[in-house]
Amino acid sequence: MRILIVGTGGVGAAAAAIAQRRAFFSHMVLADVDRERAQAVVERLGEPDRFSAAQVDASDQAALVALMRESRADAVLNACDPRFNEPIFFAAQEAGPTYLDMAMTLSQRHPEQPFERTGVMLGDVQFEASQAWEEKGQLALCGIGVEPGLSDVFARYAQDHLFSAIDEVGIRDGADLEVEGYEFAPTFSIWTTIEECLNPPLIWERERGWFTTAPFSEPEVFEFPEGIGAIECVNVEHEEVALVPRWVDCKRVTFKYGLGQEFIDVLKTLHKLGLDSTDPVTVRGVQVSPRDVVAAALPNPATLGDKMRGRTCAGTYVTGTGKDGRPRRTYLYHVADNETTMREYGSQAVVWQTAINPVIALELIAAGTWSGAGVLGPEALDPVPFLDLLNDYGSPWRMEERA
Amino acid sequence: MRILIVGTGGVGAAAAAIAQRRAFFSHMVLADVDRERAQAVVERLGEPDRFSAAQVDASDQAALVALMRESRADAVLNACDPRFNEPIFFAAQEAGPTYLDMAMTLSQRHPEQPFERTGVMLGDVQFEASQAWEEKGQLALCGIGVEPGLSDVFARYAQDHLFSAIDEVGIRDGADLEVEGYEFAPTFSIWTTIEECLNPPLIWERERGWFTTAPFSEPEVFEFPEGIGAIECVNVEHEEVALVPRWVDCKRVTFKYGLGQEFIDVLKTLHKLGLDSTDPVTVRGVQVSPRDVVAAALPNPATLGDKMRGRTCAGTYVTGTGKDGRPRRTYLYHVADNETTMREYGSQAVVWQTAINPVIALELIAAGTWSGAGVLGPEALDPVPFLDLLNDYGSPWRMEERA
Incomplete structure (x- = not known):
């Protein structure tokens, strides 16, 4: 290949x-x-x-x-x-x-009811082209990072092997990463973080279909495993909510991001000042987008690995009825420790955790284990070889039953 | 003239x-x-x-x-x-x-102890040239807006006519201005607000001389008159602290600005993200200063007059011993109502309140009532004709005794 x-x-x-x-x-x-x-x-x-x-x-x-x-x-x-x-x-x-x-085409909010109805959804532009790809027998595997990506693989695995009926697929992302020497240093692209956190969050329900809410809605304290601990999570626009319902049978899909109160306050302030905007402003005769300036003023997260400490956790919390007919709540997750990813690959944890998944997908495609035509999400394909290969790469996934 | x-x-x-x-x-x-x-x-x-x-x-x-x-x-x-x-x-x-x-040359923080010691102070560059101006018999009247400006005139008036001994001259600035239709819209130049609020605040004491503290120090709730009410004020770097001790005999000089908690949070966030910086960053090949971008992304305060409502109050709170030998606490102040300044001059209140003072000074200079040589602050000159002319302009100053 x-x-x-x-x-x-x-x-x-x-x-x-x-x-x-x-x-x-x-x-x-x-x-x-x-x-x-x-x-x-x-x-x-x-x-x-x-x-x-x-x-x-x-x-x-x-x-x-x-x-x-x-x-x-x-x-x-x-x-x-x-x-x-x-x-x-x-x-x-x-x-x-x-x-x-590892992310799909961007959304455009509903012109009149942005916090209730969807406008153009994440990935809409790509899904519209799906038939043309299918007719050519050509595969577009979209959203195959960690979130979306591994999180979608987890959802499909829960359907195939853990649950007889799923109530909610809830992606939950949290970290205890800290960056030494900076008062504030995002560990992931601030441009993308602003995009996903300030856009109206997307929710899917079987009866209502896709709909949106105001940013930072439905705050919930989620307990992350392996000592990361309890973090305040809020609804955020994310591809999983657009992808999972297409291939996984469930009643509700959400994505909540463990931003923490400080980051939420920063994002609210950027929005209040118009600094989240991608529309250019004129500064001394030069046109720049405020959001690009915010990104340029902050350290590049890809360069912070040696100053970072802690772990990041990506996972899918599934509730419903187990294969045994009893209520089940399972968190399928993957943790990346910055110390390990820096030592072994020279990459910081969030970046590395995103990057490993498309490599695994490429290896499955090269072997013919994964194949298909059209525009597909990760949950359209068999999750088992993917999860096995993740273990084989030395970075195992885990799951935790919750009462 | x-x-x-x-x-x-x-x-x-x-x-x-x-x-x-x-x-x-x-x-x-x-x-x-x-x-x-x-x-x-x-x-x-x-x-x-x-x-x-x-x-x-x-x-x-x-x-x-x-x-x-x-x-x-x-x-x-x-x-x-x-x-x-x-x-x-x-x-x-x-x-x-x-x-x-209406403002003096900018400060530069102390390289090692920015929040304890002064580096280059506000106005230092101008005061260094004072002798040359004096020798030519030429007058530089510096800081003759409202603050600095009218606030300094008030300090001199308190010394000459109200107090036998002054403990503290404390400039206190607050407003109840609101801008309709904007989530956040500063009523004064955000560039200057960032400069003065994020620089180390300057304080003067008779024993210590000039020194600095961390930003937003010594929070104090000050009761502003004429219904504006109680506002949280914090120390801010301002010219009065550099000017008043040169001509007014007192023990302490401070400047506190009624920023309010929301504005303080915005300024702290801008600082945390490096968006207060005037050092250029490179954005898609173009060099811009983040602070200029913040100013460009917000509405121009000079254009907001017809959407503003409320009043702004500038004043000088003087404590010490009155001419009668008894303890005295007096707030000398000037209020500008946006409705009035818009109706009569088409200028919003903060801008108008700044602008009236140099016009009065120019009229006193034209008449020969005010004269001098060298670099002088407003408190170097007789306050009475200034305050009389302010009344004559139809915008009276007031004073309030406090228990």
Whole structure:
């Protein structure tokens, strides 16, 4: 298999480092708008026969098509901000490789009732193209990071192997990560965090279908395992809510993020001041988007690994009736410890936990274990080989029964 | 008298409108980096014989000297951000007119102990030049807005006419202004508010001299008069603390600003995220200062007058021993009601309250009532004619005895 990764930020670089230990691919091209950044990743990998660098503007669909053809990619992994999903996804549709991403095309709020009804939903643009992919026998595996990604695999596993009937699939994400030496330093892209936390959160219910609420709704204290402890979680717009109901039979799907009160306050203040906006403002004759400036003023989370301490937990809390007919509440989860990911891969925990999942998916696709056509979420495919391979990669998943 | 105003933002434009009703000057040139903005102010005034527009870059000292000479200005009023104080002040020193400003040159924090010791203080750069001005018999009247300005006049009045001995001169500023239709809309330049609120607050004590504390120190609930009510005030860096001890005999000088908890939280968050910084960051190849972006993302306070409601109060709380030998606590203050300032001058209250004071000073200078040489604060001059003229302008000051 020949792989093209578009975007060599934290996640793209970590995916390459994780894949390097596996034999399932013959060559990987690492492309970035900044050729030197891609080249630096290739040099760090130190295996010039298997890895090469390229330059591409991820907003330029024609350039992407040319690069996909030139690199003879069997699969392309989109490791860019979701802003670039459309050009990369449609370039893949044109050029032919299997397409993978870790977030779906962005939503647009309902013009009149943004906090009640959906407008354009996460992934809508991609799902609309599904039939065209299906007709070509081409696979777009969307949302195959950790969340969405592993969380969706957990939901499918719960349906297939743990539950006879599911009430709610509730993704719950929390961490006890701290960054030394900074008063405030997000451990994940602040641009994306603002996008997902300030957009109207998406909820699905069998009777109502998809609907939205005001940001930070339904606060809930969730107990995270392995000593991370209790964290205040709130509803957040996330792909799982758009994906899970399409393939998993349940009554309700939610996503709650353990932001903690300080982060919620920061996001509310950014919104109050208009600093979450992506619409450019004019500053001394120059046009910039306030959200880009917020991102630029904060340290790049991918560079903070050696100052971070703690663990991040991604998981799926499933409630309903077990295979034995009795009530069941199970949290399926995966914990990444920053100390381990830094020592073994030089990547910080959140970035690394995102990056391992598309590599596993690529390995399953290379082996023919996972295959399909059209635009699919991770829960459309058999979860068992994925979860087995995650253990095989030395980063086991776990589950915890709750009373 | 011929006057040059540099800067036709809210305060410069309001000063021109206030001066227009008075006969003490023959011509006023309104200069701005944006000639159209200056021209628009002149057109609104509708008196082309007395007012004319000019273009000047307030960072270009040579251009300022040329404009001062060309406009044959007897007095130049600096109505720009204090960032431009140095070029305008030194241009005036070179060209010869009387100079007035409403804020002094900026401070630089102590490199090792920023929250204990002063570094470069507000106005230091200007006071260092005082002897040169004195030798030329030229007057620089600094800090003659409302705060600093009227607040300093109040301190001198208290010394001359109310107290036999002063313990503390405490400037206290508070408002009940609200802006309709905005979740958050500062009523004064956010750039300057960030500067003064996040710099280490300055305090002066007779035994210790000038020293600094951490931002937002010594919170105190101060009761503002005329129904504005109780507001949480905190120490803020302000010129009065640098000015008052030079001319008024007292034991302590402080400045506390009634920011209120929401505004304090916003400022703390901006600081936490590095968005208060004036150091440029690179955003998609463009250099911008985060603080400029914060200002650009918020509505321009000078344009909010018709959506504002409420009053702003500036004043000086003096404690000590009265002329009768008994303990005395007196708050000398001035209230501007947005409804009145909008109706009568088309200026919002905070801007208008700042702008009226340099106009009064210019009238006293034109009449020869106020005169002097060197770099002086408002408390260096006789407060009575100033306070009388403030009443004569139809905007009386008041005082309130406290138990």
